[in-house]
Amino acid sequence: MKQYLYILVATCLLAACTGPQVPEQYAQSKASPRIYPDYQEVTVPINIAPMNFELLGPADEVVVRFSAGEEEIICDGPKARPDIDDWKVLTAKAKGQAISVEVFAKDKEQWTRFKPFNIYVSPDSIDPWISYRLISPSYVSYEELTLNQRSLETFDENVFVDNMLCSTESGGQCVNCHNFQQYNPDRMQFHARQTHGGTLIAYDGELEKIDMNNDSLISAGVYPAWHPTMKLIAYSTNKTMQCFHTSALEKIEVLDAESDLILYDIDRHEVTTIEQQPNELEIFPYWAPDGKSLYFCSAHFEYEADSVDMGEIMMRAQELKYNIYRKAFDPQTKTFGPRELVFDSGGSMSATFPRISPDGRWLLFTLGEWGCFHIWHHDADLWIMDLEKGEAVRPLDEINSNDTESYHSWSSNGRWIIFSSRRYDGVFTRPFIAHIDAEGRGSKPFELPMRDPDIHRQFLKSYNVPEFMKGRVSLTPQQVASKMKEEGTPITHKSK
Amino acid sequence: MVKKFLPYLFPLIAAILLVVLESDVLYALQEQNLFLHTPLFFEQQMVKAGGLLTWVGCYLTQFFYYPMLGAGILCLLWAFFMWLCKRAFRLENLWLTLIPTASLLLTIVTLGYWVYYLKLPGHAFCATIGSIVTVALAWGYRALPHRYRLPSVYIVFAAGLGYMAFGFYALLATALMGLISWCDKKRWDDCFLAVTQIILWPVFSYYYGYHETNIVNIFWVALPVFAHQGERFFAYNLPYIVLFASMALMVVKPTIKSAKWINISIVVVTVIALSLFWNRDENLHRELSMTRNIEKGQWAEVLQTAKDVKGEPTRLICMMRNLALFNQGQPFSKAYDYPEGAKRPAAPFVVHTVHTAGKLLYLQYGIPNYCYRWCMEDGVEYGWTVERLKLMAMCSILNNEPVAAQRFVNLLKKTDFHKSWAKHMETFIQDPRLVVRAPEFRHILPLLRDDNFLTADQSQQEMFLIEQILSTEGATQEQRRLAEFTMGYYRNNHKNLIEQ
Numbered sequence: 001m002k003q004y005l006y007i008l009v010a011t012c013l014l015a016a017c018t019g020p021q022v023p024e025q026y027a028q029s030k031a032s033p034r035i036y037p038d039y040q041e042v043t044v045p046i047n048i049a050p051m052n053f054e055l056l057g058p059a060d061e062v063v064v065r066f067s068a069g070e071e072e073i074i075c076d077g078p079k080a081r082p083d084i085d086d087w088k089v090l091t092a093k094a095k096g097q098a099i100s101v102e103v104f105a106k107d108k109e110q111w112t113r114f115k116p117f118n119i120y121v122s123p124d125s126i127d128p129w130i131s132y133r134l135i136s137p138s139y140v141s142y143e144e145l146t147l148n149q150r151s152l153e154t155f156d157e158n159v160f161v162d163n164m165l166c167s168t169e170s171g172g173q174c175v176n177c178h179n180f181q182q183y184n185p186d187r188m189q190f191h192a193r194q195t196h197g198g199t200l201i202a203y204d205g206e207l208e209k210i211d212m213n214n215d216s217l218i219s220a221g222v223y224p225a226w227h228p229t230m231k232l233i234a235y236s237t238n239k240t241m242q243c244f245h246t247s248a249l250e251k252i253e254v255l256d257a258e259s260d261l262i263l264y265d266i267d268r269h270e271v272t273t274i275e276q277q278p279n280e281l282e283i284f285p286y287w288a289p290d291g292k293s294l295y296f297c298s299a300h301f302e303y304e305a306d307s308v309d310m311g312e313i314m315m316r317a318q319e320l321k322y323n324i325y326r327k328a329f330d331p332q333t334k335t336f337g338p339r340e341l342v343f344d345s346g347g348s349m350s351a352t353f354p355r356i357s358p359d360g361r362w363l364l365f366t367l368g369e370w371g372c373f374h375i376w377h378h379d380a381d382l383w384i385m386d387l388e389k390g391e392a393v394r395p396l397d398e399i400n401s402n403d404t405e406s407y408h409s410w411s412s413n414g415r416w417i418i419f420s421s422r423r424y425d426g427v428f429t430r431p432f433i434a435h436i437d438a439e440g441r442g443s444k445p446f447e448l449p450m451r452d453p454d455i456h457r458q459f460l461k462s463y464n465v466p467e468f469m470k471g472r473v474s475l476t477p478q479q480v481a482s483k484m485k486e487e488g489t490p491i492t493h494k495s496k
Numbered sequence: 497m498v499k500k501f502l503p504y505l506f507p508l509i510a511a512i513l514l515v516v517l518e519s520d521v522l523y524a525l526q527e528q529n530l531f532l533h534t535p536l537f538f539e540q541q542m543v544k545a546g547g548l549l550t551w552v553g554c555y556l557t558q559f560f561y562y563p564m565l566g567a568g569i570l571c572l573l574w575a576f577f578m579w580l581c582k583r584a585f586r587l588e589n590l591w592l593t594l595i596p597t598a599s600l601l602l603t604i605v606t607l608g609y610w611v612y613y614l615k616l617p618g619h620a621f622c623a624t625i626g627s628i629v630t631v632a633l634a635w636g637y638r639a640l641p642h643r644y645r646l647p648s649v650y651i652v653f654a655a656g657l658g659y660m661a662f663g664f665y666a667l668l669a670t671a672l673m674g675l676i677s678w679c680d681k682k683r684w685d686d687c688f689l690a691v692t693q694i695i696l697w698p699v700f701s702y703y704y705g706y707h708e709t710n711i712v713n714i715f716w717v718a719l720p721v722f723a724h725q726g727e728r729f730f731a732y733n734l735p736y737i738v739l740f741a742s743m744a745l746m747v748v749k750p751t752i753k754s755a756k757w758i759n760i761s762i763v764v765v766t767v768i769a770l771s772l773f774w775n776r777d778e779n780l781h782r783e784l785s786m787t788r789n790i791e792k793g794q795w796a797e798v799l800q801t802a803k804d805v806k807g808e809p810t811r812l813i814c815m816m817r818n819l820a821l822f823n824q825g826q827p828f829s830k831a832y833d834y835p836e837g838a839k840r841p842a843a844p845f846v847v848h849t850v851h852t853a854g855k856l857l858y859l860q861y862g863i864p865n866y867c868y869r870w871c872m873e874d875g876v877e878y879g880w881t882v883e884r885l886k887l888m889a890m891c892s893i894l895n896n897e898p899v900a901a902q903r904f905v906n907l908l909k910k911t912d913f914h915k916s917w918a919k920h921m922e923t924f925i926q927d928p929r930l931v932v933r934a935p936e937f938r939h940i941l942p943l944l945r946d947d948n949f950l951t952a953d954q955s956q957q958e959m960f961l962i963e964q965i966l967s968t969e970g971a972t973q974e975q976r977r978l979a980e981f982t983m984g985y986y987r988n989n990h991k992n993l994i995e996q
Contacts, residue, residue, distance in 0.1 A: 141876040162707045169723035244869055248948040251865050314950050425899040458536050477707035
């Protein structure tokens with residue numbers, strides 16, 4: 001009797017060890033599977049983490065087969081989550097080709113095979129890490145704000161700045177605008193506002209807190225741009241305000257009543273003015289990869305009132321149309337030339353966030369109908385301009401959706417972009433990645449793959465300012481908090 | 497024999513009082529709470545020390561959906577706590593346990609407007625569960641044999657693992673272990689060890705574990721913080737202080753005999769404390785009752801509650817009454833039949849309507865964007881709650897944002913008591929034509945406006961609503977008159993209203 005029991009147990013164990021099987025009999029459907037995230041016919045980098053997805057809709061059982069040549073991975077359950085080591089082998093096999101994905105679903109005892117789709121594996125690799133801010137899409141409240149880093153090759157994620165470590169019951173802290181010099185995680189800056197406010201600059205192991213408030217400036221530095229090689233950071237300074245739409249789906253508007261551009265010298269703790277034109281609102285600086293010119297946006301706005309009037313700019317917000325300009329920069333003298341128009345939005349649109357590809361050829365920017373805070377504008381799209389051919393500018397239709405596309409950055413090899421989009425629900429931004437070929441053509445973007453593919457459907461925070469990094473930030477939230485609690489080094493302001 | 501169990505009547509009486517007097521508060525507690533059956537929700541609680549406690553607290557708080565059920569669970573937990581105290585501390589007098597149990601009751605019934613403002617998830621049950629854990633851990637220490645230095649090892653693990661799961665309550669348990677070792681066994685080494693563990697584990701966790709708690713707060717995690725707009729209100733910590741002190745007393749003096757005069761004194765002090773500190777603010781209770789009735793669409797009950805007000809009502813009561821008059825199609829002159837006023841809410845801080853029932857009013861007055869905005873603001877500041885998700889789902893449906901609405905509905909489908917509501921809302925997402933006929937929405941639709949402008953309510957909600965009504969085409973003549981009537985009230989009572 002006993003031996004029968006052993007055999008039964010052994011059989012059960014063996015059966016349990018057998019991996020999932022693709023059904024032998026099924027009905028072929030012409031329909032594509034409804035999956036989240038939508039990874040059908042996307043192009044992914046060779047070193048990307050497994051493209052986990054889930055089948056939406058009712059199914060008693062689900063089997064998914066990923067295959068490339070003789071290699072295959074079979075997953076069962078509504079969430080397809082290939083083992084990371086198997087996935088590496090599969091993507092290596094499919095390099096420059098495609099992984100075929102077949103989804104089988106069993107409903108009412110009948111298996112159906114949906115129309116297979118491909119995941120194209122580009123030989124172009126992607127930077128191994130990204131950083132972003134996780135923020136609830138709120139307006140004036142900011143609890144539990146973090147700056148996170150995430151490995152694109154695995155699902156490892158960790159926090160390197162957490163505002164709760166500096167927040168107290170008597171005052172919160174907002175952290176924002178993290179920025180790196182040339183994708184280097186050891187050369188980073190970000191701002192903190194309110195409690196223990198200041199700008200934190202990390203440079204090759206040195207950590208410094210700067211107090212950039214100065215009576216002669218509109219504000220402390222806001223939107224940053226590291227010079228690609230020098231210890232210089234360009235900032236905009238902004239008198240920012242928030243107001244709320246009574247019925248438009250955008251819900252909130254963020255406006256600048258005043259803004260200028262400044263240059264901060266890290267070694268000298270010195271700020272100089274770059275742009276301070278009357279009736280011009282300058283914002284979003286960005287250096288050309290050679291460091292010899294600075295791109296930025298600027299809107300012409302003349303107050304009818306005698307002075308800066310927040311009420312007036314709120315009423316006339318739709319007149320705010322930003323163009324893209326650049327100024328030549330002499331690294332020897334650290335001086336700038338006159339502004340030069342790069343993209344004229346024609347007074348009918350507004351261009352923001354100029355970002356130049358590492359080879360210097362492509363200018364990627366966001367275009368919306370008006371204003372500068374396009375992350376809340378549902379009409380905002382990504383546009384690309386060929387700087388070699390000047391006039392060749394077009395919307396990136398192959399990447400854009402019907403909803404918001406906004407903050408974007410180039411990978412260090414210039415073959416990938418990451419951008420924020422609200423395309424799924426119009427509320428929460430998610431990071432999307434797309435391939436850009438040598439001719440500036442984009443591929444269908446894919447949402448950042450997650451260990452649990454359903455997380456982004458539950459998560460009530462937005463991904464903000466996604467940036468590529470060549471490695472991971474070694475700072476811990478506690479180290480950052482300790483530094484933030486110190487007094488900041490004051491700056492001196494040298495006007496032009 | 498009966499006498500022996502007499503103290504156990506206290507949790508039963510407390511539960512009955514809670515149901516009779518505080519049903520609306522209990523219901524509000526679960527509306528201002530959220531528990532989701534998802535791994536993500538669990539993970540989000542566990543990123544902080546004391547996460548397991550808040551997770552359990554959130555789970556149990558949802559049972560206040562049926563106030564009797566929630567109060568029944570509390571009653572059982574309190575009875576268990578009393579029994580546990582007697583066993584763990586080897587009490588000779590069970591009546592002593594009335595003091596901590598009454599303190600636990602007070603942690604709930606003293607809250608008042610903190611129902612809307614406390615940031616600790618599941619706070620209504622955290623003190624009770626935390627106290628049970630504290631006593632159980634202390635009992636475990638006492639019950640251990642004295643071999644291989646097991647009690648000392650236990651202190652280290654109870655403090656370390658306990659801190660991660662239960663926050664402050666594990667540190668309190670460690671302190672009680674130190675006290676026990678000092679009082680019972682005269683073991684100074686364990687006493688010293690307990691003190692070191694109380695200090696070391698939070699500091700260690702700060703540097704090598706959790707990154708969500710400011711170092712100044714690491715010893716108090718899982719306790720509610722009674723602070724608002726930079727001001728601390730320590731008086732609300734009093735029940736907690738009595739609770740913890742009474743536990744220490746039970747360790748130090750377990751031999752207090754069950755004498756008649758002692759027991760009567762305990763009961764008298766308990767009754768006096770409860771009657772003194774129990775929050776009986778009628779206006780708050782009416783506001784909560786009216787909020788609940790508006791959610792259910794029971795407008796006649798809303799008006800009845802407004803009529804029954806004794807004394808001066810708060811503005812929120814008047815605003816909800818006006819809304820009910822709107823919806824009942826009553827002539828504006830009916831407003832004269834109700835008490836009018838602007839009594840300041842009975843809270844030690846300024847209570848803005850947008851943080852209480854104001855969000856619901858924005859929705860009902862056809863300004864879903866502002867309802868949504870304040871739901872989002874409060875969700876970030878005070879945490880996500882069932883109420884906020886429900887309102888955001890309704891706003892998204894009215895704004896024709898089906899995917900966003902589905903997200904909030906999907907989350908509510910992961911709750912235990914709001915699934916059916918979520919499924920009901922899902923029908924409007926799947927077939928938006930149904931919205932026109934739905935009792936939840938049909939009275940709001942005429943008030944929705946196509947025109948858009950940029951503005952801000954500056955937390956002056958009623959004035960904002962009045963201006964909105966006066967300029968809304970879809971508003972009826974009576975609605976406008978009522979708005980003008982309220983505007984008149986504002987002009988005459990400007991000074992009283994300035995802060996609300």
